[in-house]
Amino acid sequence: MSTKAYRRSGFARSDAPAGTAMSVSPAMVLWLVMAGAGAVVALAVIKAPLPVFFNLPLLAHTSGLLAGYGVTVMVALMSRAPALERGVGADRLARWHGLGGRAIFALILIHGVAATAAWSTGQRIPIWAATVEVLHMPGLVAATAGTLLFLSVGYISARNVRRKLKYETWHFLHLLTYLAIALSFSHELAGPDLAGLPLVQVAWSLLYTFSFGLVLRYRVLAPLTQLWRHGLRVDHVINEGGGAASIILRGRHLHELHAESGQFFRWRFLTETLWRSSHPFSLSAPPHEQFLRITVKAIGDGTRLIHAVKPGTRVLAAGPYGAMTNDRRLGRGVLLIGGGVGITPMRALFETLPVPGSTLTLLYRSSAPGEILFRDELEHIAQRRGAQLIFLTGRSSDPRNAITAQSLQQMVPGLASRDVYICASPRFSAALTAALIQAGLPRRQIHQEEFNF
Numbered sequence: 424m425s426t427k428a429y430r431r432s433g434f435a436r437s438d439a440p441a442g443t444a445m446s447v448s449p450a451m452v453l454w455l456v457m458a459g460a461g462a463v464v465a466l467a468v469i470k471a472p473l474p475v476f477f478n479l480p481l482l483a484h485t486s487g488l489l490a491g492y493g494v495t496v497m498v499a500l501m502s503r504a505p506a507l508e509r510g511v512g513a514d515r516l517a518r519w520h521g522l523g524g525r526a527i528f529a530l531i532l533i534h535g536v537a538a539t540a541a542w543s544t545g546q547r548i549p550i551w552a553a554t555v556e557v558l559h560m561p562g563l564v565a566a567t568a569g570t571l572l573f574l575s576v577g578y579i580s581a582r583n584v585r586r587k588l589k590y591e592t593w594h595f596l597h598l599l600t601y602l603a604i605a606l607s608f609s610h611e612l613a614g615p616d617l618a619g620l621p622l623v624q625v626a627w628s629l630l631y632t633f634s635f636g637l638v639l640r641y642r643v644l645a646p647l648t649q650l651w652r653h654g655l656r657v658d659h660v661i662n663e664g665g666g667a668a669s670i671i672l673r674g675r676h677l678h679e680l681h682a683e684s685g686q687f688f689r690w691r692f693l694t695e696t697l698w699r700s701s702h703p704f705s706l707s708a709p710p711h712e713q714f715l716r717i718t719v720k721a722i723g724d725g726t727r728l729i730h731a732v733k734p735g736t737r738v739l740a741a742g743p744y745g746a747m748t749n750d751r752r753l754g755r756g757v758l759l760i761g762g763g764v765g766i767t768p769m770r771a772l773f774e775t776l777p778v779p780g781s782t783l784t785l786l787y788r789s790s791a792p793g794e795i796l797f798r799d800e801l802e803h804i805a806q807r808r809g810a811q812l813i814f815l816t817g818r819s820s821d822p823r824n825a826i827t828a829q830s831l832q833q834m835v836p837g838l839a840s841r842d843v844y845i846c847a848s849p850r851f852s853a854a855l856t857a858a859l860i861q862a863g864l865p866r867r868q869i870h871q872e873e874f875n876f
């Protein structure tokens with residue numbers, strides 16, 4: 424099939440058997456994490472001197488062990504393991520990672536203070552002398568350096584600080600967490616928390632090996648294997664107007680990726696200027712055996728350079744990621760909502776979601792008529808499927824663009840029984856969610872993804 428025919432045909436659906444990849448539900452992951460935390464607390468209680476209920480050593484043991492355990496959970500959550508990405512979703516994983524990261528920083532601080540205070544009380548020496556002695560414990564100097572590194576990474580990840588940094592700078596500094604973990608590991612293993620418990624030390628090491636193994640497998644080896652197996656290259660670039668361009672990628676055996684409409688990949692274009700950073704972009708058309716399409720809005724240096732990539736450029740793709748697929752559906756009909764360039768995954772879902780056209784609606788919010796992407800394709804799909812297509816264009820202050828429970832109910836028949844997929848800016852997503860809940864839609868029927876990191 425020629426690429427022209429591919430574009431004209433409305434992007435024939437891939438033969439890939441959808442949903443064959445394994446996935447775990449958010450509840451399963453949370454239960455597993457909580458069970459592990461319970462075991463860690465039990466271990467701390469075993470190690471603590473009596474009385475068990477509250478004492479400084481118990482606080483030091485519990486916070487230290489929980490922080491060490493939490494680190495492995497954080498690493499595993501961000502390993503990009505397909506079962507997690509598909510079942511939990513990249514958005515939610517990133518939120519959990521942020522919350523977990525903050526909890527770990529707090530635990531590390533509590534651990535440091537409680538351990539020093541416990542030593543000072545136990546040895547009947549002043550706190551400064553206890554600090555000096557504690558630093559002579561096994562692996563403590565390296566662990567202190569690791570702690571300082573953890574705290575620095577925590578600082579640069581705070582929303583206000585992170586906003587001021589370039590994504591690449593933030594990402595590079597964030598990777599220093601791995602060094603911090605390595606620096607702290609010998610203290611965890613040989614320090615008072617695990618000393619004298621060889622079986623637990625082995626189990627602890629295996630836990631770390633497992634989570635770092637996941638990272639190696641899915642963040643490093645998987646994209647390289649995909650490059651070799653699928654040989655993805657830029658086929659051609661199409662200017663879509665409104666500052667966006669579609670990149671058509673050609674490759675081999677693409678059905679083996681088991682990608683689905685609604686998902687995204689992290690793309691690394693192997694040119695001299697772009698190879699260092701990978702950017703997440705959703706599939707803007709259903710995947711095909713030989714072709715994939717993404718549509719990129721130029722908003723910064725990276726995306727501007729991507730618009731200029733030459734045909735033949737090799738592409739490293741990691742994925743597919745994202746849980747906004749057909750698997751998520753619970754209700755009878757579907758309302759897809761795309762805001763701005765958030766239309767990309769919705770465009771693909773609009774074509775392929777297996778629901779009768781009469782219960783399928785796409786609502787597309789854009790700031791100006793010139794910003795609307797894929798107008799012809801969307802109208803063609805709507806006509807072919809008998810689906811409803813709504814454009815809301817122009818200023819938010821225009822009453823015709825108001826998003827309220829009433830306006831949504833008027834526009835979309837049978838709203839409460841539908842699943843709603845949203846991909847839009849955080850502000851628009853929040854307004855939509857509030858209106859949908861007010862319209863009586865259960866939260867579990869609302870599925871969303873933001874183009875945010």
Ligand SMILES: Cc1cc2nc3c(=O)[nH]c(=O)nc-3n(C[C@H](O)[C@H](O)[C@H](O)COP(=O)(O)OP(=O)(O)OC[C@H]3O[C@@H](n4cnc5c(N)ncnc54)[C@H](O)[C@@H]3O)c2cc1C
Pocket residue numbers: 513589590591687700701702703704705706717718719720721722723724725726727764767768872873874875876
């Ligand atoms: C799951 C997901 C799917 C996305 N799908 C699309 C899509 O289909 N089409 C589209 O046009 N955009 C999409 N985006 C947004 C797109 O990834 C960013 O706009 C792009 O990476 C910006 O790169 P830049 O170097 O031009 O921008 P910069 O000027 O460097 O940064 C602008 C902003 O983009 C974000 N950003 C920059 N680099 C990255 C990165 N490597 N990873 C994550 N965020 C980054 C940061 O929030 C930053 O503040 C998606 C984002 C996510 C998270």
